[in-house]
Amino acid sequence: MDHLSELENKSIYILRESYNQFDNLAALWSVGKDSTTLVWLCMKAFFGEIPFPVVYIDTGYHFQEMYDFRDMAVQKWGLELILARNDRALEDGMGPESKLACCTALKTQALKDCIAEHGFDALLLGIRRDEHGIRAKERVFSPRDQQFQWDYENQPPELWDQYSARADEETHVRVHPLLHWREVDIWRYIQRENLEVSELYFARDGKRYRSLGCASCCAPVPSEAATVGDILAELETTSTSERAGRAQDKEDAYTMQKLRALGYM
Amino acid sequence: MxxxxxxxxxxxxxxxxxxxxxxxxxxxxxxxxxxxxxxxxxxxxxxxxxxxxxxxxxxxxxxxxxxxxxxxxxxxxxxxxxxxxxxxxxxxxxxxxxxxxxxxxxxxxxxxxxxxxxxxxxxxxxxxxxxxxxxxxxxxxxxxxxxxxxxxxxxxxxxxxxxxxxxxxxxxxxxxxxxxxxxxxxxxxxxxxxxxxxxxxxxxxxxRLRKMPPPTTKPLRLPIQDVYQIDSTSIGVGRIESGVLQAGQELHFLPDDRTLTVRQIRKYLEDGVASAEAGECIGVVLDGPTPSRGQVGCPLEDRPTQTRRFRGTTFWMSAQPLQVGQADLTFKCATQEQPCTVSRLNERIDSGSLEHLETEAGRLDETEVGELVLETAEPVVLESFYDVRELGRFVLLKGHTVVAGGIVTHTQD
Structure with a gap:
């Protein structure tokens, strides 16, 4: 079996395991390439009918192209979309002056409220180990307590593909079906599956986005890559890290750890 | 590429x-x-x-x-x-x-x-x-x-x-x-x-290390993971753990002890899949009621062991020791899940020195290895770890927490 099929089968196994083990599951979809791949893998795992909603966290600061892509994909794949948005923080003028406070209010809090409203006991997330050192420490099934805290010093053991799936009543579980994929795997898979992704990933005027988030906190990288093939060729030679354009990774050495301990993705 | x-x-x-x-x-x-x-x-x-x-x-x-x-x-x-x-x-x-x-x-x-x-x-x-x-x-x-x-x-x-x-x-x-x-x-x-x-x-x-190929040459084992209703068709999904599955073949399911014919192998957007092999997650449409999660499909003539009692080696990972006879453990192997007890602890071993601490022991402490006899509430379908790994390795849970990992050494006690 080839490498991409190996990755795909492992993800499908995890997705089916999650759907079997949890009563009220949802997928988190940022419309970025990873979570779009996640949604596509759900289409494959569930034979074209995803039996749970996808949640889009709207910070109000996203690119217009992201909203357009979202609406197109919802139509095409027949997705049940749930919007999570912290309107109160937005009305109070929350903005990206402090990354830690802003991400926590507009993403983490919006997600908390959404989980509470819909009673989700598990969330599928498209994070990958190679994105950030702190994500390299994650489990496939990762429990969160009532305060959303990630107890990264005392994670449960996870052997082979035996996932301890059931959350105690006061917790939800983060499920990471793409943890074992690398950035280059995602792009090769997008190419193989002929999967449509946001146009922001492709170069315009000598620049493209390698990782998508809020317009205010994402910087494009210099690039001439205008097709998936170009991007793959670029990844072969580049030594710039994928999240180099993401401001919240840089505020200080441990911002990601702090964000994630508070329930960030 | x-x-x-x-x-x-x-x-x-x-x-x-x-x-x-x-x-x-x-x-x-x-x-x-x-x-x-x-x-x-x-x-x-x-x-x-x-x-x-x-x-x-x-x-x-x-x-x-x-x-x-x-x-x-x-x-x-x-x-x-x-x-x-x-x-x-x-x-x-x-x-x-x-x-x-x-x-x-x-x-x-x-x-x-x-x-x-x-x-x-x-x-x-x-x-x-x-x-x-x-x-x-x-x-x-x-x-x-x-x-x-x-x-x-x-x-x-x-x-x-x-x-x-x-x-x-x-x-x-x-x-x-x-x-x-x-x-x-x-x-x-x-x-x-x-x-x-x-x-x-x-x-x-x-x-120079070799990449381990999936066990396609071993006998076919297909544990059912779930059953979906898609367009009023019942599809049993699962991952082929070993061997090769052919459309049209007969599959015997244990522990149900029923033989069914595979009418179709299903993958999304792929029509007429003729065969699938170890490592692939697939769906099967059968000519009778789809067996539920935990049932294991195999060839009629080459079946795994079905048992309630077997021997294994486990590594204990919980601060609370294992007690022989303790009734609150759950056994998980592939997609099977059963309440279980440890009925005997033949050997208790220090994993840091290999020293045999005790035979016929009553408890097993954190980081210790035990050679033990397990009994499940209902029959489970197993292989020796040395034959088909995927059906020969297991975890033990207490509540929702994994407390031990282990391998099946003897499918019969």
Whole structure:
């Protein structure tokens, strides 16, 4: 079996395991390439009918192209979309002056409220180990307590593909079906599956986005890559890290750890 | 373009240089992103410590402050031959469950042993876990050669101890290399400081490892994972754990003891799938009621064992000891799940020394290994771990927590 099929089968196994083990599951979809791949893998795992909603966290600061892509994909794949948005923080003028406070209010809090409203006991997330050192420490099934805290010093053991799936009543579980994929795997898979992704990933005027988030906190990288093939060729030679354009990774050495301990993705 | 990827776990005693080796491998194979060295330099300065390669993998602030790895992490790098996933395992006894978590995802193991300290408790414990989990390809790196003036004599002494221990375990190392992860000797490059060593470097050694193919030549085993209704068709989904499935063939399901015909193999957007093999997640449409989760499909003439009582070896990972007769455990193997009890504990073994602590014991403590007899409430479908691994390995849960991992050694008591 080839490498991409190996990755795909492992993800499908995890997705089916999650759907079997949890009563009220949802997928988190940022419309970025990873979570779009996640949604596509759900289409494959569930034979074209995803039996749970996808949640889009709207910070109000996203690119217009992201909203357009979202609406197109919802139509095409027949997705049940749930919007999570912290309107109160937005009305109070929350903005990206402090990354830690802003991400926590507009993403983490919006997600908390959404989980509470819909009673989700598990969330599928498209994070990958190679994105950030702190994500390299994650489990496939990762429990969160009532305060959303990630107890990264005392994670449960996870052997082979035996996932301890059931959350105690006061917790939800983060499920990471793409943890074992690398950035280059995602792009090769997008190419193989002929999967449509946001146009922001492709170069315009000598620049493209390698990782998508809020317009205010994402910087494009210099690039001439205008097709998936170009991007793959670029990844072969580049030594710039994928999240180099993401401001919240840089505020200080441990911002990601702090964000994630508070329930960030 | 397609590439091959091989995952290996890096194990060994605390401070024998595992994290340093990862940093060195990434650095020497140009696998570090631009700015990474500068970033870890800044983090080291902020905490008033010397720059260490270990910073590349030790990402938690507590890990860097204490200079130890707490949790397993996975790092990627590429050689001229293939892509690698390095699974870094913590060397502290208290984080052994993280080490086992990491090792269970690996296809090969690299044991790091400092020649300054020699074989230590976690060296032995980790090697034992590697053996238990059935990792057959084992590389030993004798690290910190720089601290012993690259002495061939010292290398020989530690190697003798290690070989003696490994042979007690029944492990034959694929290859053994003297290295200095800190200075780079015999990692990706050869320097002239160990002229007495003419074997391969650590990187060449890794490139010689074999990629383990999925068990397609073993008998067919298809545990049902779930049943979906799609367009009023009932589809049983599951992953083929071993062997090959053909559309149109008969499948016998255990423990139900029913034979059904495979009308269709289903994959999304693929019509007329004729066959599927080990490792593939598929759906099957059958000519009768679809068996439920936990049923195992197999050929009529080549069935696994169905039993309520069997023998296994387990590694206990909970601070609360296992008590013989304790009634609140759950057995999980593939997609099967059953309440179970440990009815006998034949041997209690110290995983750090291999010492047999007790026979016919009543309890098993954290980090100890037990050879035991398990009884499940209803029959389960099993194989010896040495025949079909996927149906021969299991976990035990207490409540929602995994408290032990184990392998089936005898499918009948």
């Amino acid at each position: 397609d590439s091959e990827s091989l995952a290996f776990v890096l194990v060994g005693h605390i401070d024998h240089g595992k994290s340093t080796l990862i940093g060195r491998l990434l650095h020497d194979t140009d696998s570090l992103p631009a700015g990474k060295m500068e970033e870890i330099q800044a983090a080291a300065e902020a905490e008033g410590r010397e720059l260490e390669f270990g910073y590349i993998v030790d990402h938690l602030s507590e890990e860097r402050k204490r200079g130890i790895t707490i949790d397993t992490a996975q790092t990627f790098f590429t050689s001229d031959v293939r892509d690698y996933v390095i699974i870094d395992a913590p060397g502290h006894k208290e984080f052994i469950k993280n080490m086992i978590t990491g090792a269970s995802q690996a296809e090969a193991a690299v044991v790091m042993c400092s020649v300054a300290e020699g074989v230590q408790e976690q060296t032995r414990r980790h090697a034992y876990v590697v053996k238990l989990l059935g990792l057959e390809q084992v590389i030993v790196l004798y690290n910190k050669m720089d601290l012993v003036d690259y002495s061939e004599k010292r290398f020989g002494e530690v190697k003798r101890d290690m070989d003696a221990f490994l042979s007690r375990l029944g492990v034959t190392p694929t290859i053994e290399v003297p290295v200095s992860a800190k200075c780079g000797d015999n990692i990706a490059a050869r320097f002239d400081r160990m002229p007495w060593y003419d074997g391969p470097t650590a990187l060449e050694t890794l490139d």
